[in-house]
Amino acid sequence: MKYLLGIDFGGGSSKATLLSHEGKVAATAVTEYPTLYPKTGYAEQNPGDWYDAVKVGIAKLIKESGVSPCDITAVCLDAATHTAVVTDDDFNVVMPSIYWTDTRSIKEAEYLKENYGEMINEKCLHQPSTIWTLPQLLWVKNNMPETFAKIKKIFFAKDYVRHMLCGDYATDFIEAEGSMLFDVNTLSWSEELCKILNFDVKNMPEVKAPTDIAGKITKKAGEDTGLLEGTTVVTGSTDTVMEVFASGAVKEGQMTLKLATAGRICIVTGKAYPDKNLVNYSHLVKGLWYPGTATKACASSYRWYRDTFGGSYKDLDTGAKETPIGADGLMYHPYLNGELTPYNDPKLCASFTGVRASHTKGHFSRAVMEGVGFSLIDCKNAIHEIGIKMGDCATIIGGGAASPIWRQIVADMLNIKLVTTNNSDSSFGSAMTAGVATGVFPSFEEAVEKCSEKVSETLPNEENHKKYLELYKDYKKIHDALAPIYQNRG
Missing domain, CATH: 3.30.420.40 (ATPase, nucleotide binding domain)
Structure with missing residues (x-):
């Protein structure tokens, strides 16, 4: 073989x-x-x-x-x-x-x-x-x-x-x-x-x-x-x-949601959409693009949290799952390295707000996941404002996609179905590209048909979505209140 x-x-x-x-x-x-x-x-x-x-x-x-x-x-x-x-x-x-x-x-x-x-x-x-x-x-x-x-x-x-x-x-x-x-x-x-x-x-x-x-x-x-x-x-x-390709997004209108170092929503389009809130790149498939929004510290927020405060991802996920929506008032803004969509502000800093003596490690774990999710709502809103049609289903990719609780949080927040495939990481996409380049696979589309397979779906919960939209209002207010402080730090 x-x-x-x-x-x-x-x-x-x-x-x-x-x-x-x-x-x-x-x-x-x-x-x-x-x-x-x-x-x-x-x-x-x-x-x-x-x-x-x-x-x-x-x-x-x-x-x-x-x-x-x-x-x-x-x-x-x-x-x-x-x-x-x-x-x-x-x-x-x-x-x-x-x-x-x-x-x-x-x-x-x-x-x-x-x-x-x-x-x-x-x-x-x-x-x-x-x-x-x-x-x-x-x-x-x-x-x-x-x-x-x-x-x-x-x-x-x-x-x-x-x-x-x-x-x-x-x-x-x-x-x-x-x-x-x-x-x-x-x-x-x-x-x-x-x-x-x-x-x-x-x-x-x-x-x-x-x-x-x-x-x-x-x-x-x-x-x-x-x-x-x-x-x-x-x-x-x-x-x-490579991740977009690996996930099977090779046709116009297909969408990926990435929970990796950065968090991104990318939609395959037939043209570029120059805008301060989008990163525009050509697709592997000739004539297509995959403009996308970006939050800078996505899974890197969770990794930073794990490395700083200790514990395994499995234990952190368990604590988050046992914590109610909204983490009992604890909120996280994932601006460890500034932020891209929609602020383009390198001076923004990450923060935990609303901390109480009653909060446990599980609250902090869930707050990190939800904070990244709120930043993805920012991304979703930016896409709508630009006028790109966004469907109700995305293939979820990146290391964070392995977490069932994080998938559910994001699906609920964005009110979209999230599909996972058998493999969607970039090294898998690069291996597929090697096959297209050497004639093993006749085209990108046929490579997807042969290599990519849907394995699960995460469906949004409408009641949870409504709760998150209310919490999102506080998320925005906290950003607006703290942003001027960071600007003055030089």
Whole structure:
């Protein structure tokens, strides 16, 4: 039997998925690494950790599955977008990568908005904020000039790891759309945008399609990972588009709801919808887009809560389930790293409000889940205001989707049906993409038919929905009351 290998790089771990040519998952392996927070507002990752995770993850996968490397026909990678890896001419990394949740580039984003906002919006379909690569690199230029002078190549996370595997210097056009250095109208690097950094556009990576063949596993990479030298390496793309694909959303009108590091509602459309509350990216399927809203700290809020206050996810879920709707007045706002939709405010801070002596850990657990849910109501309202038709059913994806109680809370809050599939994570989507790229699956649609299967539904409770709409009013009032305080903190 032959297999396809998909590898994802997320906020705290890498996941590898081995998918048979028949569309069945043979094995998965997860390898953790840290996101570093050296200063307030900073969030960094070390590119070397990603490659170390690949070596450990693939070895684990091969050992546990018993699959011979000779039977792995293609490899495809994905990662969170906007995460630049900057190197010198010899591809040596010159500094840690600034992760997309980092907020240090507030001043640079404001400068870009004031001086280049119209041009950037026209070319990139977005307004500058701290999540994009251009303001992040402008911060490096302004604050670390000696380091910036060493930068000769700009990779993105999955592209750097793929370079380590096959030696190429390239990215895909969906990834490039997240850099704020790329003209989506011409599908090429923008000389005008690169000039803001005084960076030579000729030094930017070659732009390919996600399904283009990037190269072959080198001898050195084979020795490092256990993969067979000469194995096909596919270009790949961003984690969200791979999740959208993996969930089966390959036709206009289909919707995904993501409970991962970030929380997102994405609807497949036939065009982009430039708006301050939306992130617009092309879909893997030609001619389609998946504009989406975003709350920055979704499952990352729950992970932060677990890591800070202790306990297992299972125990936290149990406590949340035993706590009534509204957590007896305890409310959480999930602004650990500022917020995107609908505020686009990097200065917002997370908070627990309404704390009483009677509150238990279960109350706090439920409050975190509900706080993320309220932020998703913000996202839903933004979609309606923009005029995108939103259906009454979404495929739920991301690590948070594994929690039955969290699924029910979100279904009740948004008053929509949530469908789970057998696999919807991005490494699964990357493995499917490897199959499309190499002809194992004739098309994206046929890959979905062969690999994706609905396994459960979570139906909304109308009475609970009405209760949450009342509580949401308080959620908004608390935001409005606290936001000015955070603005004045500088």
